[in-house]
Amino acid sequence: MADGVAKVLVEVRGLKMYFPITAGLLRRKVGDVKAVDDLSFDIYEGETLGLVGESGCGKSTCGRALLRLYDPTAGSVHIGGDDVANASGDALRTMRPMMQMVFQDPQASLNPRMTVADIIGEPLQEHTRLTRQEKLARIYELMDAVGLNRAFANRYPHAFSGGQRQRIGIARALALNPRFIVCDEPIAALDVSIQAQVVNLLEELQDRLGLTYLFISHDLSMVRHIADRVAVMYLGRIVELAGRDALFDEPLHPYTEALLSAIPEADPGLEAARERIILKGDVPSPANPPRGCNFCTRCPKVMDICRTVKPALAEVGPGRLVACHLHPPPSDRRPTAADEAEEHPTRRSK
């Protein structure tokens, strides 16, 4: 949990990742897709930060930009003190071992023409000078750690099931003793009974190796299980960041509220009794976000100010950050602003 003494491992400040839109014969730039727009957050050592949101909200882009799989448009990412976002060449290469990634689709992220031993050993090949024997010993060690039978080291990925393939991906990520792992929807492609196996493995490894995770997922119930703190993204921005229990017990941002109420629950009694917030419409295009709050087009509690002023992510309580005009930070809370919000929680503008 994020207590005061925890050390910050990953520090993200003002991270922006824009993809240019080009048009015409000369492919001139006519605009930007603001996939990630001004993110700032910290990840503490040894914790799991869950990153949730709908598809297209920029969660995967954020994860990739953190690891410098994209060159961010602006901002800084410090992992263990090194600025990853602005390093280059050899300096960046020496930073790579400490940060790794587990990809969503184990089918697509494993080379079908390499054996399991080659796949897990490739990072060792690149970044270490181990002898052949030492390397093989390390590969076996990793296969044991993720629960793969050593006897399968010379098989190809197609011979494994989805859950086992994801274990190969995890073993590869662990090969260089990283401190920080981005898990980009690691369980989305797996069946429910297999999802639990992989999540348990990730948690075990975290306890044993002191890993720090950024766990990207759209499955909120799984995030509630694995994460210590949760960040909710909408259209390239973080709308709410809070401790897991605080967020699930009392969501502050209307989007978080709607997202939580949309999760179907495996209990017919509860299901019938629940009040659902059904959002109207779709997520707007990140190439042309609304002028005010990004969520103002679908928000059930929209106010006039939401359509003109973008709310900033501000701390409204200890460890609770939210970007919403309904919850202004205590520092600049004028007596009327909060009252007004309370008075007209569902006011719609004409």
Place this chain on the structure above:
Amino acid sequence: MPDGAKPVLDVKGLRTVFRTRAGEVHAVNEVTFDIHAGELVGVVGESGSGKSVTMMSLLGLLPSPPADVQSGSVLFDGQDLLKCPAEHLRDVRGGGIGFIFQDPMTSLNPVFTVGYQIMEPLRRHKGMDKARARQRAKELLDLVGIPDAGNRLRDYPHQFSGGMRQRVMIAIALACDPKVLIADEPTTALDVTIQAQIIELVRDLRRKLGMAIVWITHDLGVIAGIADRILVMYGGQIVEQGPVAHVFARPQHPYTRALLKTVPSIRGARAAKLNVIEGQPPILTAPPDACAFRARCPHAFDRCARENPVRIPVGEGHDVACFWNPETGGPRHG
């Protein structure tokens, strides 16, 4: 379940085998179920459990070879769909039975407008002329909640978002007022907030149109929210069947029980560790002669390896194919 009334769709002893180069795969084994008018039946199971193959076998939608529907009967409207001529089957598909597929992007044709694709079944099955079909297509798009329906008829599938495309698929499936609507993982490819929209829409449509719906999914939460009855499939067989509230409150089959436990909840106490079902689902290369779940089952005993359990009733329309009795913790009698 209203007794006495005849079911709209009555499936008995359905058996589908895929013949591949690596040998036979028995995907559907002796599946028997029925659906009554106005009922929503949820079908759950892991991938490879035979949910989709069962439904596609009903309508002869599987390419043959490799698929071979070996035995069984599918009674719809007093006719056996497995034995009727191809001509008649074509009338039933889209006419009497509507089908919604999982991925709206790959099941809509990208080179035809959405309007054309909705009008196609109307003209084929209902014999409508172009103008009337267009009128009806517009009504259908209105019905599924697509704004500005008249103009959107001229748009192509890529101009719609995922949720909107799935609404179009629903409109096509509903076009000819089917008696049965089969929805194959209709919300799996969608986000939760869009999924909530679609579920709300289906609830609403069912109230208005009163058709029978088969909803295939692997999400138990979705089933809990909308279904009247649930079928749990494993290894190409129905292992448990019953009214939703009953099955969730008193799951009988070890597989159903494990499945319900692996899903973490968004409320209540958080477990330190998730419950897992160890092992992998089976691939049946021969018709099952023992319980398909026994290798992963914590309660398996010698009888499970000797014979394949048949579904036995446990009261209130609930039945289960298992030799183990969760109430006593011992074997079931009979």
